[in-house]
Amino acid sequence: MDRFEETATARLEELGGIDRPAFAASFNLFRLATQYLGHLEAVVHRPHGLSTAGFRVLFTVWVYDELEPRQIARLSGVSTAAVSGVLGTLEAKDLVDKRRDPADRRLVQVRLTSAGEELVTSAYRMQNADEQHVFADLEPDELAAFTDTLRTMLERLS
Amino acid sequence: MDRFEETATARLEELGGIDRPAFAASFNLFRLATQYLGHLEAVVHRPHGLSTAGFRVLFTVWVYDELEPRQIARLSGVSTAAVSGVLGTLEAKDLVDKRRDPADRRLVQVRLTSAGEELVTSAYRMQNADEQHVFADLEPDELAAFTDTLRTMLERLS
DNA sequence: GCCAAATCGTCAAGGCCTTAACGATCTCGG
DNA sequence: CCGAGATCGTTAAGGCCTTGACGATTTGGC
Numbered sequence: 001m002d003r004f005e006e007t008a009t010a011r012l013e014e015l016g017g018i019d020r021p022a023f024a025a026s027f028n029l030f031r032l033a034t035q036y037l038g039h040l041e042a043v044v045h046r047p048h049g050l051s052t053a054g055f056r057v058l059f060t061v062w063v064y065d066e067l068e069p070r071q072i073a074r075l076s077g078v079s080t081a082a083v084s085g086v087l088g089t090l091e092a093k094d095l096v097d098k099r100r101d102p103a104d105r106r107l108v109q110v111r112l113t114s115a116g117e118e119l120v121t122s123a124y125r126m127q128n129a130d131e132q133h134v135f136a137d138l139e140p141d142e143l144a145a146f147t148d149t150l151r152t153m154l155e156r157l158s
Numbered sequence: 159m160d161r162f163e164e165t166a167t168a169r170l171e172e173l174g175g176i177d178r179p180a181f182a183a184s185f186n187l188f189r190l191a192t193q194y195l196g197h198l199e200a201v202v203h204r205p206h207g208l209s210t211a212g213f214r215v216l217f218t219v220w221v222y223d224e225l226e227p228r229q230i231a232r233l234s235g236v237s238t239a240a241v242s243g244v245l246g247t248l249e250a251k252d253l254v255d256k257r258r259d260p261a262d263r264r265l266v267q268v269r270l271t272s273a274g275e276e277l278v279t280s281a282y283r284m285q286n287a288d289e290q291h292v293f294a295d296l297e298p299d300e301l302a303a304f305t306d307t308l309r310t311m312l313e314r315l316s
Numbered sequence: 317g318c319c320a321a322a323t324c325g326t327c328a329a330g331g332c333c334t335t336a337a338c339g340a341t342c343t344c345g346g
Numbered sequence: 347c348c349g350a351g352a353t354c355g356t357t358a359a360g361g362c363c364t365t366g367a368c369g370a371t372t373t374g375g376c
Contacts, residue, residue, distance in 0.1 A: 008221045022289035028308035033191030034235040035315050063166045077192040106324040106371050131180035146307045150186035157193050264341050264354040
C-alpha cells in the first residue's frame with residue numbers, strides 16, 4: 001500500500017461507514033488502468049499514429065473481420081456516437097472502409113483496409129511485448145487468478 | 159471467457175508470437191475498467207453534477223486537505239494541463255479555491271470549499287455503496303488477492 | 317397499403333486528455 | 347547582482363467521450 005492509499009484510507013476512516021476492501025480494490029483498479037493505459041498510449045499507440053480509442057476500434061474490427069458501428073460500441077464499451085467519430089478519423093487515414101448494407105440501408109459495415117490491418121497487427125505485437133514485460137513479475141498462478149477475477153467482475157457488470 | 163475474448167484469442171493464435179496470459183490479463187483489465195468507470199459516471203458522478211475527472215480531482219484534494227496542481231496530476235495519473243482545465247471547471251462551480259503561494263508565486267494551492275467537501279463526501283458514499291455491491295460476489299480472500307496484485311502492478315509501473 | 321413506432325448512425329454541446337509552446341517566477345553560478 | 351536555466355501553471359490544437367436530438371430507414375398493426 002503506497003502513501004496515497006494509506007492517506008486516503010485514514011481519511012475515509014474518519015468519514016465512517018465505508019467498506020474498506022471494496023474501496024481498496026476499486027481505487028487501485030482505476031489507478032492501474034489509468035497509468036497503464038497512459039503508458040501504452042505513449043509508447044505504442046501514438047508512435048503508430050493512433051489514439052488509444054483508434055487502436056481499440058481497429059483491434060475490435062480486426063478480430064471480427066467485419067462489424068457494424070453498434071457492435072463495435074458494445075464490444076468496446078463506449079457509445080455509438082463515440083464510435084462514429086473515431087471511425088471518421090480512421091476513415092480519413094484510410095485505415096477502415098465503411099459501406100452501407102444494401103439490404104438495410106440504415107446499417108453500415110466496417111472493414112479494415114490492408115493499411116489498417118498492417119498497422120493494427122504491428123501495434124498489437126508491440127503492445128503485447130510490453131504486456132509480457134509488465135506482467136513478468138507475477139507467478140503464472142497469480143496472473144491466472146487475477147485474470148479470472150477480472151472475468152468474474154466483467155460478467156457481473158454486464 | 160466470453161465470446162469476444164474467445165474470438166480475439168483465436169485471431170491472435172493465427173497471428174502467432176503472442177503471449178496469451180499477458181493478453182488475457184491486459185484485455186480484461188481494460189474492459190473492466192472502462193465498463194465500471196462508465197457505470198460509476200452514469201449512476202454516481204453525473205447525478206452529482208460532476209464528471210469522473212472532476213470527482214477524481216475533488217477526491218484527491220479532499221484526502222490531502224491542500225495540494226498543488228502538480229501533485230494532483232501525479233496522484234491522479236494525468237497531465238498537469240488536464241488538471242489545470244478540470245480545476246477551472248471546479249472553480250467555476252465554487253467547489254475549489256485556488257490561491258497563489260506568497261512565498262513562491264509560481265505555485266498554486268488548491269483547497270475544497272465547504273460545498274466541494276459536502277459534494278465529494280456525498281458522491282463517495284454513493285460510489286462506495288456501489289463498489290460494495292459490485293464486489294459482493296467475491297470471497298474476501300479472492301478480493302484481497304486481487305487488490306494485492308493490483309498494488310504489485312502499480313508499483314512495477316511507477 | 318400506410319402511418320406510427322422502433323432502430324441505426326450522425327451531429328451538437330459541454331467537458332476532458334494528450335503534447336508542445338509559452339509567460340511568469342525562482343535559483344544559482346560567475 | 348544578474349543573466350542562463352529550471353520549474354510551475356496555463357493555453358493551443360487535435361482528438362475522444364458523454365447525453366440528447368435528429369434525419370433516414372425499416373417494421374408492424376390496422
